[in-house]
Amino acid sequence: MTTQSSIHILLIEDNPGDVRFLRECLVEGGAGRFELTHVDRLSTGLERLADASFDAVLLDLSLPDSQGLATLVRVHAAARKVPLVVLTGVEDEALGIRLVQAGAQDYLVKGQVTGPLLSRSLRYAARAKSDSKRS
Numbered sequence: 001m002t003t004q005s006s007i008h009i010l011l012i013e014d015n016p017g018d019v020r021f022l023r024e025c026l027v028e029g030g031a032g033r034f035e036l037t038h039v040d041r042l043s044t045g046l047e048r049l050a051d052a053s054f055d056a057v058l059l060d061l062s063l064p065d066s067q068g069l070a071t072l073v074r075v076h077a078a079a080r081k082v083p084l085v086v087l088t089g090v091e092d093e094a095l096g097i098r099l100v101q102a103g104a105q106d107y108l109v110k111g112q113v114t115g116p117l118l119s120r121s122l123r124y125a126a127r128a129k130s131d132s133k134r135s
C-alpha cells in the first residue's frame with residue numbers, strides 16, 4: 001500500500017552485503033520514504049507476494065533457488081500488477097531489453113547503483129503501479 005510517506009518494497013536478494021548496501025542506498029536516496037521487507041530466496045518472496053501488498057519488488061536474478069530470466073518470469077507471473085525492478089551484476093544491454101520485455105519496470109546494474117538512482121527507480125515503479133490502478 002502506497003502512502004505519501006512510505007513505499008513498501010519487497011527485496012529478494014541473497015547476498016547480505018548487497019542487502020546492507022541497498023538499505024544504505026535507500027536511506028541516502030530518500031530517508032523515511034521506503035519500507036523494506038527482505039527475503040533471501042525466490043520461494044519465500046513468492047509466499048510474501050501472495051500474503052502482502054507491495055508497491056514494488058526489487059529482484060536479484062541470481063538466487064539459491066532460481067537463476068536468470070526465469071526468476072523474473074516467475075515473479076511477474078505471481079504478481080503481474082506489482083512493478084519489478086531487477087538487480088543484475090551483468091552490464092548487458094541485450095539482457096536489459098529482454099528483462100523489460102519480460103515484465104521488468106526497470107533494471108539496475110549492481111556496481112552502478114547509487115542512492116538517488118535506486119530511489120528514483122523505485123518511486124517511478126510505485127507511481128506506475130498507482131497510475132495503472134486509476135486507468
